[in-house]
Amino acid sequence: MTEFFVEEMSAILDEEKQVKQKDLMDKIDRKLDDPKFFKSLKTKLPGDFDSTQLDWCFGPTIQSGGQYDLKLSATSDSNMLHPGIIICGLGLRYKGYGSMVARTFMVDPNSSQEQDYKLLSAIQDMLIREAREGVVVKDLYNKAISMIKSKKPELEKHFQKNIGGGIGFETRDSTLLVNAKNTRQLKDGMTLTLAPGFTDIENPNPQDKKSRTYSLFLCDTVRVLGGKQDEAANFTNGASTEIGTVSFYFKDEEEEEAPKERSKKKDSKVGAVASNNIVKTKLRADRGKNQQDEGAEQRRREHQKELSEKKQRQGLETYTESTADTNGVQQKKFKKFESYKRDNQFPSRVADLAIVVDVKAATIVLPIMGRPVPFHINTIKNASKSDEGDFAYLRINFLSPGQGVGRKDERDPFEDPNAHFIRSLTFRSKDADRMADIAQQVTELRKNAVRREQEKKELEDVVEQDNLLEDRTSKKARLDNVFVRPGLDGKRIAGEIAIHLNGLRYNDPRGQKIDVLFSNIKHLFFQPSAHELIVIIHIHLKDPIMIGKKKAKDVQFYREATDMAFDETGNRKRKHRYGDEEEFEQEQEERRRRAQLDKTFKNFAERIQAAAPEAGVDIPFRELAFNGVPNRSNVIMQPTQDCLVQLTEPPFTVITLEEIEVVHLERVQFGLKNFDMVFVFKEFHRPPAHINTVPVESLESVKDWLDSVDLPYSEGPLNLNWSTIMKTVTADPHQFFKDGGWSFLTMESDDEEEEEEEEESAFEMSESDLAASEESSEDESDFDNDASADEGDGSDDDESGEDWDELERKAKKKDREGGLEDEEKPKKKGNKR
Missing domain, CATH: 2.30.29.30 (Pleckstrin-homology domain (PH domain)/Phosphotyrosine-binding domain (PTB))
Incomplete structure (x- = not known):
């Protein structure tokens, strides 16, 4: 998989293509189900290898462009693959056992990035070498920190807190996390992922905004060996971590020399390189x-x-x-409530001067000063009952202005807010059960009144449609076996929709129907089944209509694009058939079915548009x-x-x-x-x-x-x-x-x-300060070059490396001019084009 990624990545960068990281990730993901891919690797795989036992443990992830997440669960985003630091990782599970590998690839890296990567590669080699039986896990982490402090202490703050963990049937064993606190000892047979990394390192020579910071990450899956073994067994050593293998150089000779010539030319106005000569990125695209x-x-x-x-x-x-x-x-208008128009409409029980709750008239009649006085339920706020000594008290609170929250005043306007209002009435009785029953009746009556008011308010915009003019001929367009949303009462049953003279009518087998007039259609949508499980004709109405007992402003007709899923693992035919022919045929059949279904619904939507020209089909x-x-x-x-x-x-x-x-x-x-x-x-x-x-x-x-x-x-x-x-x-x-x-x-x-x-602007540098900083930066660069030369393996290797780079640049130049064939190009070990 890593070799396939390297080939794809180098081709994309060399040809300056614009490819999203997610698309490249999906291309790698599909290779797991490609039998031809594994046939091409037949010579590299064991004879008993079974690709059907292979599955993703962690999906492939590709990260570049300054945005990095070094977690194993990270995913690729939709940004374009950006040249620079590219991190690729994947995890595979074979017969239940998981493994993980991750590599950092560098495109035209600068000296600082190369030195940081060399340190990270040395740390990884040390971890694999020291992962032996009897070693305490935290000692591995501490040795890595000591190596960083001795070589580049400024990178300690960028080093990860967890640099691996146990892996096997579980993707990550929390008891074997490689960090500074784990006191567990390694034992023979333990399998680990060793994953050191540096995060958010500042790039001293950024080529563009996306290269201001970068991260480096390596991951290998190893097994701890017992006895006197020098180091752990590395299961993922097929993907080399050598800097020559992971480095790619696409910069031409002319592009390398151009910045040097430009740096000598100063702009007299600002004392620095002219801004119009600064190239933000290396790739022309x-x-x-x-x-x-x-x-x-x-x-x-x-x-x-x-x-x-x-x-x-x-x-x-x-x-x-x-x-x-x-x-x-x-x-808002003041609403007048009328309980009774004449005295003879009072309930007969009011003659006893008792409290009467008249549910029919939505009124409560209270005895006041020897007379029955009616109060409509819309004037009452609430009622409560309380006990004190031998008596029960019934308190009835009325709505009145200035009761705190302004929203209530807006909800219940008054004809004359400056008039005198009764805030509450209290009645005393020895019959506690009678008082509790009255309070319950008033509460229920108030709830019913509020519910009726809300229902009336919701149905204010519902208009009564004209009658549908039916087309009784057999030529009217029909579409059967469709469902409707919102659904009708009862069980969901597929019905038929037909186009009539002035509207649509949906009928189901139970005789229920929905009429939609063309004059009430505001928008008509057709949504195909691509990326969806259903194909849809959706109608957005100007005015809501009633469907059953519910108000609806949207009516949707749909049909499921796929059959019900079923398990085929127990099918006898599959037991004796190991290929993917059957799955391929099913996929082809589903594609044909979806295409036919989309065509049918789209044609019906266009017929609706023809019958109602104002309703254009929108997709x-x-x-x-x-x-x-x-x-x-x-x-x-x-x-x-x-x-x-x-x-x-x-x-x-x-x-x-x-x-x-x-x-x-x-x-x-x-x-x-x-x-x-x-x-x-x-x-x-x-x-x-x-x-x-x-x-x-x-x-x-x-x-x-x-x-x-x-x-x-x-x-x-x-x-x-x-x-x-x-x-x-x-x-x-x-x-x-x-x-x-x-x-x-x-x-x-x-x-x-x-x-x-x-x-x-407050921190802008003056010309003298800028010139001084440039001189100091040149001195620092000379010091860095001397230090890097001292850290090298030898002067002979460096000179040979320069000769190879020069030969390769000349070969690239001649190749562009058509002077060399592929087999004549000089190849440097570890570099790939």
């Missing part, structure tokens, strides 16, 4: 990409500035002085998708031409882009792995829509998408109180836009950038 990204970022900022100014002008034009009189708030863009939490679960949000949708899991999310005023990105700051999105609607009384916990890796793609659809966005490090913000906006929209509108969202980030610029 990366240089073009960085320049392109910077240009795209600048264009995006200018476009966002234009969008913000346009939004500010529109706000001032829309909300003039006259609109401020209504304060932008929907005035989500999977390549622009990002993860987020619009409700409670983490789902995939997918942009479409007109919306941002999530159609796979209920509750569904459909955000129309035309209805968006601005978008604000919250929790955008260094160190956080996620950020939140807030969509503010043009109808300010609508609460903003939130999509939380979006991975920070999607930040740039989200910004590009928002900018491409002309949505102004802003970003900030904190979560804002949007209920308070929207109250301020709706109270007086004209004054809000007069004071700057949504520009307050970007003020904080602009202030932070200005502070950072001021801090940087």
Whole structure:
């Protein structure tokens, strides 16, 4: 596997391809199930090797570009493979036993990186050599620390706290962690992973921003041997750790000499190398990409500035002085409650001057001053019963202004808040059971009234649809064996959907139906089965409709794209068939079935569009998708031409882009792995829509998408109180836009950038200081070169190495000119192209 990775990596870097680390990882992952790959390795593998017994212990990981995680459970991200320090690791399990190997590959390394790697390789050799029977585990770690202190003490703080552990049936035995605290002794037969590494080392000569820091990591799987063995048995020594094997040199002779010539030329204005001569990256493809990204970022900022100014002008034009009189708030009307219109409607029991709870009229009749007085349940806050001595007390509290929280006053407005109100009434009785029963009845009556009020409020926007005009001909389009969401009452049963003259009708075998008129369709979506388990036709409605007893604004028709999974391990046919022909045939059949299903649903969606021209078919863009939490679960949000949708899991999310005023990105700051999105609607009384916990890796793609659809966005490090913000906006929209509108969202980030610029300018170096620092750096580089020469194995080796490098550079130059064939190129042992 390591040889395959080396070949792929060198080809990518040599040809200057742009390949994502995750894609390269997936390519290596697929090799585990490729029988041709193991046939090519037949000469290197034992005769009894069985590839079906091989499985991943830790998936392959590839890390580069200054972002490294040296944990065994680390995964590759979607960044491009970046030349420089590249760490590759994988773990395999054969017949239940696990093993781990990791290597660090260096592309055009500088002298500091080479010296650090030599030290790490020496530490790894020492650990393998000292891992003998009877050795205490912490002594291994302490010997590694002693070696670092003696050779490069500044790297001690970058050395990992745990540098390995036990491995076998378990991927990591916590009792055998190789650290400074483990007092366990090694015994014959123990299997360990020895994984030393340095993290976040500052690069003294960074070529670009991604090379400012780097990490180094090695891992081998060894077995402790008993007796007088000198060192442990290394199971992964096939992947060499020699610096000549892991180093790659792609820099041409002209590119090496150019920086030396440039360094001699000084800019008279700043006394340093001219900024236009500094090359940020070594690869031409990366240089073009960085320049392109910077240009795209600048264009995006200018476009966002234009969008913000346009939004500010529109706000001032829309909300003039006259609109401020209504304060932008929907005035709540006082609701009058009437219990009885005439005296003869009172319950007959009121003649006894007792407390009567009239459930039918939602009223409680109380005896006051010898007269029955009715109180509607909507005027009562609560009722409670308490005991004191021989008496039971019933206390009834009424709603009145100024009872603390302002929300209650908004919920229950009063006709004249300045009038006198009865706050509570208390009744005393010796019948405690009677008082408890009345308090319970009042409580239940109050709960029922609140529930009815909520149901009425929820159904306010539900409109009664016109009657569906049926198409009784046999030519109407049908789609059978489909399910509907939200589901109808009872067990889930597949039904049929048909296109009629003015709408759609869904029927199930039980006779239940759902009608959707074309005039009520706001958006029509078709989502294919690619990367999903179902194929979907989704309809987002203008006005909600009732499906069963529930209100619904989204109706979805779907069919499962795959059959139910079943276990084939006990199949007799598989017992005598060791190849993958059957699995391949099943995969091919599933692909054909998915393609046919997508075609069927897409044709039906296009027929709906033909019958209702206003409802165009919209298909989500999977390549622009990002993860987020619009409700409670983490789902995939997918942009479409007109919306941002999530159609796979209920509750569904459909955000129309035309209805968006601005978008604000919250929790955008260094160190956080996620950020939140807030969509503010043009109808300010609508609460903003939130999509939380979006991975920070999607930040740039989200910004590009928002900018491409002309949505102004802003970003900030904190979560804002949007209920308070929207109250301020709706109270007086004209004054809000007069004071700057949504520009307050970007003020904080602009202030932070200005502070950072001021801090940087305060520490600017003068010309004399800069010249002095350059002279000192030259002296230090001379000292480093002398020290490295003293640490070398010999002058003869160094001279021969220089001759080989010179021959190889000449060979590369001639190869570009077509002067040498492949077999004539000089090859240096340990270097690969």
